[in-house]
Amino acid sequence: MKESHVRHLFNEPGDRQRVRAGLGHAAAGHARIALAMACYMVWLIACCTGPAVELGAAASGPGGSAVLVPAWMGPLVCMALASTVIAVWFKKTRKVPSAPSWTVALASLMTLASALHLVWALDTGLPPAARGALYALSSLVMGVGCALFRVEVDRVFGWIGTQQTLYQGMMATVAAAVALVALALAGQATGAGDAPLLTTSLVLPFASAALLRAVVGDFPKARYFGHGRDVPLPFPAKFVATSCVQGVAAGVLFAGVFALGGAGAGDVVGAMGAAGADVAAWPASLGGTVLRSVAQLAAVGLLFGTLVFLRLDFNRLVYKVAFPFVAVGFVLLALLPDATVVGDAVLAAGFCYLDLVLWSLGACLMKNMGLPATWIASCPGAALFFGVVAGGGVALAFLNGEPSPDAPLLASCVACFALAAALFLSSGSNLKYGWGTVRPGESSLAAGDLAGVVKFVATEREVTQRESEVMLLLAQGKSRRAVCEALSVSPDTVKTHVRSIYRKLAVHSQQELIDCLAREREDLAADGSEQPLEA
Structure with a gap:
């Protein structure tokens, strides 16, 4: 049994070819999704970039002192609150905006946030009260726009499925990293700093909205916007807990970078990924941007290598790879306090890796579990943002806003926290119970029967309903003649369906199909419940 587990950790040649072909197909056929995500990510980074915020500056008077917090703190608070309101509103009303003007309205709101933030960040001569009001307003508009647009991005993820979401996320990360380095170079060359x-x-909100509208225009409107609106809405408890842990760890890192980098000197870049993803804080310098971009590119390469060579499910990717990855980064910060760049780079890569996997997990819950994008985007998103705010607040209070000899102790505690959370949340039954969205016995997938496994695979690989019926019979060991009799179709029709199934699953024979479904069954099995794949 142990040898079988080890063997199934590695992809078969057909699986490796399918991953490589899938990335090529994503680049050729759905590049607009990646570009839309990249525009969105760069917009978020820009709206979280700015000087340190002086809380209580107006009230403290000339002789008083203000509390300095990073620029991303206000937008993150508003994102968390807006995501919570959206989740509660959707649960009560089940309404989904679907008018063509909706994305235009969102882009307009996001552009307004950019304009307000631009004035606040660059016009430092305003009176303190006016700057405070402008910062609060820009944070509110940005938080609402971000939370609403994340839902639309997640809706696309839920339509394209798990694998395509991973591919689009990887390509978007590369595109955003290249764009950020280019803008940083322009700022340094012209002496304009963050102005570029x-x-x-x-202009990024309208570019992202236009790209998304072009993508959505190819989808059937009723099915696309109506997906999951009438299903029960179980709370994705484990997904929410995972996002909260990620947020707390990220908040400690970002606040630590802010404090150790010198809050008085100030500019901070806050980065947030497209689907509730990474929120990072880095000094707004060319070196910091290049470091973060290189780390994210390394994470993309590592994830692609993982997908090609290893057969890891979400449980392993999140809790046995990504969380330990993040813990190692904090350990390096604790062990190398004079070389924090090493730990920062590892953490940037670790959070990027985790973000990409969680985007794909959300797509799985939407497409394979039938849950609506509004619910899956807002609940974990609110947990992530509240976690960042909480972790950042704890770190700022612990460090007192300045470099501290106790910083390694804080990093060590966060590393232990991440590892303990990984042990507590990890379970082989996470996927089949939808990270808390499916109760035991409520679905055929949870029961582990062959029909449930076939349905799961068919949904992910875009296998049609008729092809799914053929695939189930083939998986049961039926001959093609038996399939013809069972479905009352001609041999030529069965031949056509079989050829399409083999192509979509990257298999070449009925036995390879059975073996492929057996591996999927093993990934969906609960801990310790190994069962043969049979009808």
Whole structure:
């Protein structure tokens, strides 16, 4: 049995070819999704970039002192609150905006946030009260726009499925990293600092919205916007807990970078990925941007290598790879306090890796479990943002806003926290119970029967309903003649369906099909419940 487990950790040649072909197909056929995500990510980074915020500056008077917090703190608070309101509103009303003007309205709201933030970040001569009001307003508009647009991005993820979401996320990360380095180079060459990034953010919302509208235009409207609206809405408890842990760890890191980098000197870049993803804080310098971009590119390469060579399910990817990855970064920060760049780079890669996997997990819950995008985007998103705010607040209070000899102790505690959370949340039954969205016995997937496994695979690989019926019979060991009799179709029709099934699953024979479904069954099995694949 142990040898079988080890063997199934590695992909078969057909699986490796399918992953490589899938990435090529994603680049050729759905590049607009990746570009839309990249525009969105750069916009978020720009709207979280700015000088340190002085809380209580107006009330403290000339002789008082203000509390300095990073620029991303306000937008993150508003994102968390907006995501919570959206989740509660959707659960009560089940309404989904579907008018063509909706994305235009969102882009307009996001552009307004960019304009307000641009004035606040660059016009430092405003009175303190006016700057405070402008910062609060820009944070509110940005938080609402971000939370609403994340839902639309997740809706696309839920339509294209798990694998395509991974591919699009990887390509978007590469595109955003290249764009950020280019903007940082422009700022350094012209002496304009963050101005190129901030001014570019004015056009990114409409670019992202236009790309998404072009993508959605190919989808059937009723099915696309109506997906999951009438299903029960169980709370995705484990997904929410996972996002909260990620947020707390990220908040500690970002606040630590802010404090150790010198809050008085100030500029901070806050980065947030497309689907509730990474929120990072880095000094707004060319070196910091290049470091973060290189780390994210390394994470993309590592994830692609994982997909090609290893057969890992979400449980392993999240809790046995990504969480330990993040813990190692904090350990390096604790062990190398004079070389924090090493730990920062590892953490940037670790959070990027985790973000990409969680985007794909959300797509799985939407497409394979039938849950609506509004629910899956808002619940974990709110947990992530509240976690970042909480972790950041704890770190700022612990460090007192300045470099501290106790910083390694804080990093060690966070590393232990991440590992303990991984042990607590990890379970082989996570996927089949939808990370808390499916109760035991409520679905055929949870029961582990062959029909449930076939349905799961068919949904992910875009196998049609008729092809699914053929695939189930083939998986049961039926001959093609038996399939013809069972479905009352001609041999030529069965031959056509079989050829399509083999192509979509990257298999070449009925036995390879059975073996492929057996591996999927093993990934969906609960811990310790190994069963043969049989009808």
